[in-house]
Amino acid sequence: MKHGKNYVESVKLVDRTKNYDSEEALALCCQTAKAKFDETIELHVRLGVDSRHADQQVRGAVVLPHGTGKDVRVIVIAKGDAAKAAEEAGAMMVGDEELASKIQNEGFVDFDVLITTPNMMGVVGRLGKVLGPRGLMPNPKAGTVTMDVGRAVAEAKAGKIEYRLDKANIIHVPIGKASFGAEKLGENLKTVMDAIVKAKPAAAKGQYIKSATVAATMGPGIRLNSLKFGG
Numbered sequence: 321m322k323h324g325k326n327y328v329e330s331v332k333l334v335d336r337t338k339n340y341d342s343e344e345a346l347a348l349c350c351q352t353a354k355a356k357f358d359e360t361i362e363l364h365v366r367l368g369v370d371s372r373h374a375d376q377q378v379r380g381a382v383v384l385p386h387g388t389g390k391d392v393r394v395i396v397i398a399k400g401d402a403a404k405a406a407e408e409a410g411a412m413m414v415g416d417e418e419l420a421s422k423i424q425n426e427g428f429v430d431f432d433v434l435i436t437t438p439n440m441m442g443v444v445g446r447l448g449k450v451l452g453p454r455g456l457m458p459n460p461k462a463g464t465v466t467m468d469v470g471r472a473v474a475e476a477k478a479g480k481i482e483y484r485l486d487k488a489n490i491i492h493v494p495i496g497k498a499s500f501g502a503e504k505l506g507e508n509l510k511t512v513m514d515a516i517v518k519a520k521p522a523a524a525k526g527q528y529i530k531s532a533t534v535a536a537t538m539g540p541g542i543r544l545n546s547l548k549f550g551g
Contacts, residue, residue, distance in 0.1 A: 324538075326354040331540045339545040342509055345534055346502040352539035353498035358389065359537040360494045361505055365516060365546075366530040371485040375523040378491065379484040381462040382515040386504040387479030389497035393431040394476045395419065397444055398469055402437050405470035410477060416440070423447050429454055433476045435464045455482075483516060491516060498536055509534070513549045 330352035340348065346361070353359040369376040395413040396406035397420055406414045412431060413419065420443045422428045427450065434451065436444045436458045444451075444458060451457040458464035462482040466472050483491045495508040513532070520528050532544040 327538060330354060334540050334542055339543050341545055341548065342506055343502055345542045345544050346505045349534050349536055349539065349542055350498045350502060353536035355538045359498045361496050361498060362535055363493050363495050363509060363512060364533045365491045367489050368527045368530050369489055369521060369524045371487060371489050376521045377485060378519050378521065379461050380515055380519050381480055381482045382511055383475050384479040384481060384508040385511055386496060386500060386508050388481060388494050389500060392433060392477050394433045394435060394473050395431045396469055396473065397436040397440050402467065402469040406473050409470040409473035411473045417443055420444060420447060423450055429456065433464065434458050435469055435472045437467055437469060438465055441465060483512065517549060
């Protein structure tokens with residue numbers, strides 16, 4: 321694979337044999353973000369679990385103290401007081417069966433988070449083929465199936481992110497923008513890592529945090545000293 325000039329220059333800044341402490345890694349990560357746009361800083365954590373087993377799933381959600389730096393588009397499928405609370409909290413769009421139909425029949429997916437109430441899951445459940453592959457399906461563990469819709473909307477807009485294992489037992493999450501600087505990114509990183517460590521399944525054996533890496537959107541991966549996070 322042929323890389324661009326900025327990437328090649330960024331790689332020279334990173335010692336691939338070193339596991340960096342988070343503060344140094346994030347400062348370096350910001351330095352490697354050379355694109356003309358404000359690059360997202362991503363965290364990738366490989367866990368010592370097997371996602372094929374139900375008792376070794378790792379999934380949850382956490383509110384980043386400094387948000388993600390992204391304008392989060394939140395829609396809500398709800399009725400009555402819950403719908404009203406969603407509108408007051410600033411949801412981009414609120415509806416019931418009609419909104420569900422727009423997603424199912426028109427392929428409407430121009431949003432980042434879908435929140436619903438438990439009594440509407442019969443309607444939302446039918447949208448699995450559209451929402452599932454895009455990671456947009458509401459889930460109680462992520463706080464996106466709830467009666468407290470107003471709070472859920474506010475948290476999503478403030479920078480609540482969902483973390484979950486992929487098939488390779490890796491969690492991929494954004495922790496902010498390069499413009500945040502190392503200090504704010506570090507606080508976001510700690511919040512996510514604390515949540516992942518706390519979510520360790522009882523069935524997990526051996527080393528839990530196998531490795532952790534941070535990278536800007538267009539930059540190289542920078543390995544973290546994962547021992548600092550426990551697990």
